[in-house]
Amino acid sequence: MAFEGLAGRLQEAFNKLRGKGKVTEEDVNQTMREVRLALLEADVNFKVVKDFISRVKERAVGQEVLKSLTPGQQVIKVVNEELTELMGGSQSKLNIAPKPPTIILMVGLQGAGKTTHTGKLAKYLLKQNKQPLLVAADIYRPAAIKQLQVLGDQLQVPVFSMGDEVSPVEIAINAIQYAKEQHRDVVIIDTAGRLHIDEALMDELTQIRDKIHPHEILLVVDAMTGQDAVNVAQTFNERLQLTGVILTKLDGDTRGGAAISVKAVTGCPIKFIGTGEKLDSLEPFYPDRMASRILGMGDVLTFIEKAQAAVDEEKARELEKKIRKAEFTFDDFLDQLEQIKKMGPLDELLGMIPGMNKIKGMKDLKIDDKQLSHVEAIIRSMTKEEKAHPEIINSSRRKRIAKGSGTSIQEVNRLLKQFEDMRKMMKQFSSLTKKGKRKKGFKFPFM
Structure with missing residues (x-):
């Protein structure tokens, strides 16, 4: 999970401050020492850490913090604000040209996921009602053109290619003309990468930039390479004047040093983060939301956005009617599982809910998505009648279901016990709403 190690260390440091009626300057200094170590261990740039700690201490030992009613919380508030500012302050959106097409140049080293994220960006733009055109300008890597064409087929987005015998500069120029003729409003150019930064790569990219004048030059870089990612960003920025960064594999980066350092070192904002292998696992980067997640405050807005994107409104209305009539079946339960899976890995979703890390046992809970697959397999091994009326599932039926699903009795x-408990709760909820009142303190978890 992203920032897992850093988040744990920081939350541990701040737990000592929370609830303190009085905080001294020494308390702040001690906490900042722990924060400094946590950031350095997370592979955050040394100079960035030094400046960050200096700014936080300057604000945290001020009168408005030490003499406030909740000084511990005030210190955490200062850290949250400074961490947000460090990562960019506010979301940096794509530059969209006033007159189409918007030209986006994708750059980066080989292996960072540039071609894949060219496809992911196209998928994101499709959701924004844009008409992208993918351009295969990587003529050096074997199968790079074919890879982009496969992605284009999956997305039903056209791919402009002139083969591998034409120069990337000429391909880019012709692609823009083609986009105008075909009324495509965004052109995303997938350029060649190298295993390391070299003059030939930079010269070629500079030539493309100078000929087509892109509205965006986005560097795709692997978050898991830590300070190497920051160094790569710095070098590309010096030569190309980047407009933004896409950090890939952030879901697997438990440290988070690159995400925290990139903006401060290069001045170049992180615009998107890659959070998985699927084509829709590209998210806009929100510094304030990320800072909240790192400090254990959750990220409710992203959670809501994911839920809205995944939930079928018509099915939700049908489900509400069934719940009110206490007619919830295993088929309905299966539908809900499918919609939850669309939202992403469960441990990531739980990290977005404020306070989940404070619940006993939740902090170290590792949720295996295979558990959902087991539940799914059990339900799919039931007959239609069993799904609608689980009370008929006797001993022999349970053996058959276990065998059919490859699970144990x-x-x-x-699962049957949990489902029965859930249905009882729904009946309780239904009877309370019919009476027009609820028991004090009763909250239905899914509504």
């Missing part, structure tokens, strides 16, 4: 029993 204990797992089948556990």
Whole structure:
């Protein structure tokens, strides 16, 4: 999970301050020492850490913090604000040309996921009602053109290619003309990468930039390479004047040093983050939301956005009617599982809910998405009648379901018990709403 190591260390440091009626300058200094170590261990640039700690201490030992009613919380508030500022302050959106097409130049080293994220960006733009054109300008890497064409087929987005015998500069120029003729309003150019930065790569990219004058030059860089990612960003920025960075593999980066350092070192904003392998696992980067997640405050807005994107409104209305009539079946449960899976990995979703890390046992909970697959397999091994009326599932039926789903009888029993408890709760909710009142303190978890 992104920032897992850093988040744990920082939250541990701040737990000592929370709830303190009085905080001294020494308390602040001690906490800042722990924060400094946590950031350095997370592979955050040394100079960035030094400047960050200096700014936080300057604000945290001021009168408005030490003499406030909740000084511990005030210190955390200062850290949250400074961390947000460090990562860019506010979301940096794509520059969209006033007159189409918007030209986006994708650059980066080989292996960072540039071609894949060219496809992901196209998918993101499709959701924004744009008409992208993908351009295969990587003529050096074997199968690079074919890879982009496969992505284009999956997305039903046209791919402009002139083969590997034409110069990338000429391909880019012709692609823009083609986009105008075909009324495509965004041109995304996938350029060649190298295993390391070299003059030939930079010269070629500079020539393309000078000929087509892109509105965006986005560097695709692997978050898991830490300070190397920052160094790569710095070098590309010096030569090309980047407009933004796409950090890939952030879901696997437990340290987070690159995400925290890039903006401060290069002055170049992170515009998107890659959070998985699927084509829709590209998210706009929000510094304030990321800072909140790192400090254990959750990220409710992203959670809501993911839910809105995944939930079928018509099915939601149907489900509400069934719940009110206490007619919830295993088929309905299966539908809900499908929609939850669309939102992303469960441990990532739980990290967005404020306070989840404070619940006993939740901090170290590792949720295996395979558990959902087991539940799914059990339900799919039931007959239509069993899904609608689970009370008919006797001992022999349980054995058959366990065998059919490749699970154990204990797992089948556990799911049936949990489902029965859920239905009882729904009946309770239904009876309370019919009476027009609810028991004090009763909250239905899914509504």
